Amino acid sequence: MNQHTRCCPVCRGDHTVPLHLNTHAALDGLDMSYRVARCVSCGFVFADQLPSPAAYAAYYRSLSKYDIAPGSGDLSVADRLRCDAAVAVLRPHAKPDARIADLGCGSGMLLGALKAAGWSRLDGIDPAPGAPHQASQQFELDCVRCGTLDQAATLLDLAATDVICLTGVLEHLPQVREDLEALTAAIGDDTRILVEVPALERFAHHSFEPHGEFSLEHIQYFSADSLKRLFAELGFTSLSSTIVDLPPGYCDSLFALFARDPATAERSAPTATNDGIKDYIARSEAMTRAAVARITACPAKTMMIYGAGSHTARLLPRLIEAGESRLAGLVDSNPNLRGKRLGPLLIETPDALDRHPDATIVVSSFRSQQTISDALRASRSNPVLTLY
Numbered sequence: 001m002n003q004h005t006r007c008c009p010v011c012r013g014d015h016t017v018p019l020h021l022n023t024h025a026a027l028d029g030l031d032m033s034y035r036v037a038r039c040v041s042c043g044f045v046f047a048d049q050l051p052s053p054a055a056y057a058a059y060y061r062s063l064s065k066y067d068i069a070p071g072s073g074d075l076s077v078a079d080r081l082r083c084d085a086a087v088a089v090l091r092p093h094a095k096p097d098a099r100i101a102d103l104g105c106g107s108g109m110l111l112g113a114l115k116a117a118g119w120s121r122l123d124g125i126d127p128a129p130g131a132p133h134q135a136s137q138q139f140e141l142d143c144v145r146c147g148t149l150d151q152a153a154t155l156l157d158l159a160a161t162d163v164i165c166l167t168g169v170l171e172h173l174p175q176v177r178e179d180l181e182a183l184t185a186a187i188g189d190d191t192r193i194l195v196e197v198p199a200l201e202r203f204a205h206h207s208f209e210p211h212g213e214f215s216l217e218h219i220q221y222f223s224a225d226s227l228k229r230l231f232a233e234l235g236f237t238s239l240s241s242t243i244v245d246l247p248p249g250y251c252d253s254l255f256a257l258f259a260r261d262p263a264t265a266e267r268s269a270p271t272a273t274n275d276g277i278k279d280y281i282a283r284s285e286a287m288t289r290a291a292v293a294r295i296t297a298c299p300a301k302t303m304m305i306y307g308a309g310s311h312t313a314r315l316l317p318r319l320i321e322a323g324e325s326r327l328a329g330l331v332d333s334n335p336n337l338r339g340k341r342l343g344p345l346l347i348e349t350p351d352a353l354d355r356h357p358d359a360t361i362v363v364s365s366f367r368s369q370q371t372i373s374d375a376l377r378a379s380r381s382n383p384v385l386t387l388y
């Protein structure tokens with residue numbers, strides 16, 4: 001287990017209660033396992049033992065987005081709902097001539113929605129080298145530049161920006177408190193901050209992938225309460241907070257808008273701990289045990305695993321622990337994965353299944369198991385085992 005320890009990003013407390021060991025098979029030799037814990041002082045749930053900042057840097061440089069799910073019609077529905085929610089939160093608080101900057105804007109989806117809603121003074125930065133081109137191609141935006149969060153103050157005139165958007169960002173940052181302190185020092189007195197994070201209180205709302213919210217990249221888990229508390233620590237008060245329902249398969253999103261308020265009295269407000277995290281972990285554990293039992297009870301002589309994403313990264317250590325020794329290989333249709341290793345297994349393209357005509361194919365995916373198993377049954381004679 002990784003031993004880089006950090007204190008609570010919300011209150012700086014250093015007493016935690018462990019909740020879950022999120023053990024991942026090493027990806028290309030990089031162990032991205034971490035421990036989920038709750039802060040005793042303020043109740044915040046976060047990864048308190050995790051890979052070093054250098055390991056995260058190596059991960060984001062070469063392996064990030066390694067497990068992008070296959071295209072799905074639901075994605076555009078979820079993204080549309082997220083964009084609509086952001087526009088609805090901003091509308092009463094940002095005038096039509098407001099200057100808005102989206103930090104971590106990706107291909108510009110939110111900026112495109114803001115443009116369509118009538119705002120025109122827009123900026124965006126994203127670390128992905130292809131982001132400016134994507135934004136131009138997909139949304140006809142020429143306001144996106146390549147850059148990281150800590151470069152925002154040099155790339156943009158943050159003091160003259162009315163709204164900063166941080167959507168799908170804060171749950172990723174190994175030094176979230178320090179990053180926010182630097183950002184809030186660089187913005188204007190009247191600059192507002194729009195935040196979107198996965199809503200902890202909805203982790204077990206729909207049918208869900210076991211431990212799926214403990215992805216490689218998500219290392220803090222905000223509830224409406226703990227997000228408010230973090231910003232109170234930074235001298236900001238919440239103007240608006242709402243949880244948006246997303247389609248099954250996606251965690252509901254928490255949106256909140258913050259404004260500077262040095263007199264904020266929320267600093268010492270206790271954070272509610274009835275956020276459902278223990279229920280989520282217990283139900284995830286029961287689902288994982290059932291999935292492992294399905295595999296170990298299967299009479300197959302050899303097995304091939306289909307899918308080399310986070311689901312398999314979590315499953316492999318459990319199968320090895322259960323003594324499963326019939327795994328002959330691992331395939332995935334994502335060409336970026338070819339030749340990399342997940343735990344002891346080399347990732348190959350699905351053509352490798354040709355060498356194992358009698359092996360049972362284990363579909364290692366929650367969200368895509370139906371699509372994958374239908375395609376396999378239509379094209380191959382191998383027995384197919386689904387887990388859910």
Ligand SMILES: [Zn+2]
Nearest residue numbers: 008011039042
């Ligand atoms: Zn704390």
